[in-house]
Amino acid sequence: MTDMSADVSPSRPPRAPADQPRLPKERLLRIHELMLEGRVLEERLIRMQRQGEGYFWIGGPGEEAFNTCLGLLVKKGQGIDHDYLHLHYRSSATLLAMGAPSIDALRQMHNTKTDPYSQGRNFVGHFSKRAWNVVPITSPIEVQYSIAIGTGLAQRRHGGDSLTIVQGGDAGTAEGDFATCLVWASRPNAELPMLIIVTNNQWGISTAACTQHGEERIADRGKAFGMRTAVCDGNDPEAAWHAISEAMEYVRTERKPFVLEAHVSRLYGHSSSSGSNYVSEELDCVIELEKKLDRRGWRSLEESKQMRAELEAKMQGWYKQVLGEPKPTGKDAFDFVFADRNYVGES
Amino acid sequence: MATVVQAVRMALHVGEAQLGVTDIFGEDVGPPLGGVFTATQGLKTAWSSPLDERGIVGAAMGLALAGQKPVAEIQFCDYAFNTIDLLKLAGNTYWSCAGDWNVPMTLMTPVGAGIHGSLYHSHSFDAQATRIPGWKIVMPSNPRDAYGLLLSAIADPNPVMVLLPKALMRARAETPDELIPGEPEDAKELRNRIDAPVGERASWEPDWPDTALELIPLGEATILREGSDVTVVTYGRLARVAMKASDVLREQEGIRAEVIDLRSLHPYDWPAIEASVRKTGRVLFLNEDTEITNFGEHLLRRTCEEIFGELRVAPRLHAGAHLPGVGLADALENASVPMLDSTLDAIRELARAPEVGRSMRDVGIVTKKKPTFDFTLDPRELEAQVITRSVFGRSVRYR
Numbered sequence: 082m083t084d085m086s087a088d089v090s091p092s093r094p095p096r097a098p099a100d101q102p103r104l105p106k107e108r109l110l111r112i113h114e115l116m117l118e119g120r121v122l123e124e125r126l127i128r129m130q131r132q133g134e135g136y137f138w139i140g141g142p143g144e145e146a147f148n149t150c151l152g153l154l155v156k157k158g159q160g161i162d163h164d165y166l167h168l169h170y171r172s173s174a175t176l177l178a179m180g181a182p183s184i185d186a187l188r189q190m191h192n193t194k195t196d197p198y199s200q201g202r203n204f205v206g207h208f209s210k211r212a213w214n215v216v217p218i219t220s221p222i223e224v225q226y227s228i229a230i231g232t233g234l235a236q237r238r239h240g241g242d243s244l245t246i247v248q249g250g251d252a253g254t255a256e257g258d259f260a261t262c263l264v265w266a267s268r269p270n271a272e273l274p275m276l277i278i279v280t281n282n283q284w285g286i287s288t289a290a291c292t293q294h295g296e297e298r299i300a301d302r303g304k305a306f307g308m309r310t311a312v313c314d315g316n317d318p319e320a321a322w323h324a325i326s327e328a329m330e331y332v333r334t335e336r337k338p339f340v341l342e343a344h345v346s347r348l349y350g351h352s353s354s355s356g357s358n359y360v361s362e363e364l365d366c367v368i369e370l371e372k373k374l375d376r377r378g379w380r381s382l383e384e385s386k387q388m389r390a391e392l393e394a395k396m397q398g399w400y401k402q403v404l405g406e407p408k409p410t411g412k413d414a415f416d417f418v419f420a421d422r423n424y425v426g427e428s
Numbered sequence: 429m430a431t432v433v434q435a436v437r438m439a440l441h442v443g444e445a446q447l448g449v450t451d452i453f454g455e456d457v458g459p460p461l462g463g464v465f466t467a468t469q470g471l472k473t474a475w476s477s478p479l480d481e482r483g484i485v486g487a488a489m490g491l492a493l494a495g496q497k498p499v500a501e502i503q504f505c506d507y508a509f510n511t512i513d514l515l516k517l518a519g520n521t522y523w524s525c526a527g528d529w530n531v532p533m534t535l536m537t538p539v540g541a542g543i544h545g546s547l548y549h550s551h552s553f554d555a556q557a558t559r560i561p562g563w564k565i566v567m568p569s570n571p572r573d574a575y576g577l578l579l580s581a582i583a584d585p586n587p588v589m590v591l592l593p594k595a596l597m598r599a600r601a602e603t604p605d606e607l608i609p610g611e612p613e614d615a616k617e618l619r620n621r622i623d624a625p626v627g628e629r630a631s632w633e634p635d636w637p638d639t640a641l642e643l644i645p646l647g648e649a650t651i652l653r654e655g656s657d658v659t660v661v662t663y664g665r666l667a668r669v670a671m672k673a674s675d676v677l678r679e680q681e682g683i684r685a686e687v688i689d690l691r692s693l694h695p696y697d698w699p700a701i702e703a704s705v706r707k708t709g710r711v712l713f714l715n716e717d718t719e720i721t722n723f724g725e726h727l728l729r730r731t732c733e734e735i736f737g738e739l740r741v742a743p744r745l746h747a748g749a750h751l752p753g754v755g756l757a758d759a760l761e762n763a764s765v766p767m768l769d770s771t772l773d774a775i776r777e778l779a780r781a782p783e784v785g786r787s788m789r790d791v792g793i794v795t796k797k798k799p800t801f802d803f804t805l806d807p808r809e810l811e812a813q814v815i816t817r818s819v820f821g822r823s824v825r826y827r
Binding site: 159160199202204211217221227234257258264318416417419420 | 478489492495517529
C-alpha cells in the first residue's frame with residue numbers, strides 16, 4: 082500500500098504526490114460531474130436557508146472529492162451482504178454518488194412531507210436510506226462510532242466481503258465513542274471489518290484542532306490497536322479514490338479494521354450558525370479538479386463553467402418544485418413512534 | 429420452581445431457540461461467569477464485552493439495524509447514565525427517519541435498592557427510562573413475569589428495556605400462577621439442570637426444561653390483590669412489598685388494599701388504574717425512584733386531571749427520597765427508599781384519611797370524554813374535541 086502519510090503534520094495537510102496514479106478519463110469526468118452537482122446543491126441549500134426557505138444549514142462543501150469517491154466505491158444495497166454506512170452531516174456528496182437525487186436534499190432543507198429522509202423532522206444532510214444501508218445520520222458528532230460496531234459485528238459473523246463504513250470529523254474523535262470504536266473493532270480474534278474514516282478539516286465549529294489535539298495524526302491512534310492506517314489528501318479525488326480503494330480492499334479481504342484519515346477543506350464554515358460564507362483561504366477541491374481536467378485536456382474550464390450553469394438551472398427548477406410541495410401537519414408528529422402499534426397516535 | 433434470575437435465563441434460552449436471538453452480551457455476560465447475577469449462564473450466544481456501556485448500547489443498536497436480534501445487558505443500571513444519549517437515539521431512530529429503520533433491541537439491567545448496594549448499586553432507572561420516548565419499558569416482580577415480559581421484549585420490533593429488580597433476583601413464585609409453564613416444580617431439580625456447577629465449567633452444558641413460549645403482552649397490568657378500600661399502583665420490588673402490606677393490613681386492621689402491578693411502564697395500563705380508582709376512590713402510587721420528576725408523579729397527575737371526580741381523598745405518592753444516593757447502612761437505606769414499614773404507613777393513612785367534605789364525585793365534576801394522553805385514543809381526534817367540566821360551578825374548558 083502506498084504510504085501517503087510520511088510527511089504529514091497538522092500544520093501541513095497532505096497533498097497528493099506528483100506521481101499520484103491517475104484515474105481513467107471517463108471515471109474522473111464522472112467524479113467531476115458528481116462533485117459539481119454536490120457543490121451546486123450545497124450552495125443552493127445555503128441560499129435557501131438565507132432566504133428563509135429552511136431553518137438551518139449544515140453540509141459538506143469541501144468534502145466532495147473524498148465523499149464522491151466513497152459513494153462510488155460502496156457496495157450498495159440493502160442487508161448484510163452490502164456495505165453499511167454510518168455517515169455524518171457532511172455526506173451529501175456520498176449520497177449523490179450513490180444515486181440519491183438532489184431534489185430530496187432540497188426537500189429536507191424545506192422540511193416538506195415529501196422529504197424521504199425524515200418527512201420534515203430533521204435538519205438537511207441527515208440522510209437515511211435503508212434500501213442502501215445508509216443508517217440515519219444524527220446531529221451528535223460521535224454516536225455513529227459506537228453504533229457502527231454493531232453492524233461490524235454482524236458482518237464479521239456473516240462473512241463475505243461486505244464492510245461497515247463509519248465516518249466523522251476530526252473534532253468528533255475527541256469523544257469517547259471514537260475510542261469505543263477502536264477498542265471494539267480490534268478485540269483479539271474478533272476484529273471487525275470496518276473502514277473507520279476521519280475527514281479532517283482541522284476545525285471543530287470555531288475551534289482549531291491544533292489548539293485542542295496534541296496527536297500528530299489522528300490515524301495514528303489506530304496503530305496502538307494494531308490497525309492498518311493511512312492519511313490521504315481528501316481534496317484530490319484521485320488520491321482519495323486510491324486510498325479508499327486500497328483500504329476497502331484490505332478490509333474486504335482481511336476482515337480487519339482500517340483507519341483512514343482524509344484531509345479536506347471546510348469551505349462554508351461549520352453551518353449557517355457561523356455565517357456559511359465561502360472561505361477563500363482553503364483549497365477548493367472542485368476548482369482544483371477543474372484545473373487538472375483542463376491541464377489534461379479532458380474538460381476545459383469553459384466546459385466546466387457551462388456544466389455548472391446547467392446544474393444551477395436544474396437546481397433552480399427543483400427548488401421551485403419543492404417550494405410547492407406539502408408540509409407535514411401537527412398530526413404527523415404522532416406517527417412512527419413505535420414500529421408495531423402506534424401507541425401514541427392510534428385510536 | 430425458578431428464581432427470577434433463572435426465569436431470565438430460561439427466557440433467553442427460549443429466545444435463542446425460538447425467537448432468533450443472536451447475541452446476548454455485556455460485561456461478564458459470557459462464560460465462565462455468565463453474568464454477575466448468573467442471568468446468562470449456559471446460553472449459546474452469550475459473550476463478554478469490553479467494560480464499556482456506550483459500546484454495549486451502540487453495538488446492540490448496530491446489531492439490530494443489521495437484522496440481528498440482540499439482548500444487551502448493562503451490569504447495573506447505575507452505570508447506564510453515560511448511555512443516555514444513545515438510548516435517546518435508539519428511541520428516536522424510527523421516528524426521526526419516518527419509519528425507514530426500526531431498532532429491535534432488548535436492553536436488560538438490574539435496578540433498585542434492597543441489597544445493601546450503596547451509592548452505585550442501588551439506583552433506580554424507571555424515572556429516567558420513562559422519560560425516553562420510543563422505548564417500551566417493563567419491570568417484572570416475579571419469575572413468570574420476568575420470563576414472559578423478556579420474551580415479549582425480544583419479540584418486539586422496538587427497543588425494549590427490561591428493568592430487573594436486584595432485590596428480587598433470587599425470589600421464587602409465591603403462587604401457582606407465578607410458575608412458568610413447563611418448568612420443574614422442584615427447585616433443586618431445576619438448579620441441577622440449569623445452574624453452572626462451582627469450579628470447572630468448560631464441559632458443562634445446561635439441560636433446559638421445555639418451557640413454553642409464553643408472551644406477556646406489553647402494556648398489561650395485573651392485579652396482585654383485589655380490594656375495595658384503597659388502590660396501590662406499583663411495580664418491581666415494591667409490588668412484593670405492597671402484597672405483603674396488603675396482607676398484613678387485611679388481617680390485622682381490616683383494610684382491603686387492591687394492589688396493581690403495572691409490569692409495563694410504557695405503554696402502561698391506564699384502564700386498569702382507572703377502573704380500580706373508580707372503585708376505591710383512594711390511590712397510592714408506589715415506587716422507589718427519587719420522588720422529584722418521578723414516574724408515579726405522572727400517574728398521579730393524570731389521575732387528578734382525568735378522574736379527579738372519582739377521588740375521595742387526595743392521591744399520594746410514596747417514592748424514594750430526593751437524596752444524592754442510597755446509603756449503605758441499614759438505617760440509611762431504609763430512610764432512602766420505601767420499605768415495608770413505610771408502605772404500611774402510607775396505605776394505612778390513605779385508607780383512614782377522612783373524605784374531603786363530600787366525595788369529589790358528588791360535587792358535579794363530570795368527565796364527558798377522556799382527555800389527552802390516553803394511549804388507546806388518537807390524540808389527533810382531540811383537536812376536534814373540547815371537553816367541558818363543571819368544577820365547583822365553574823366551567824373549565826380545555827383539551
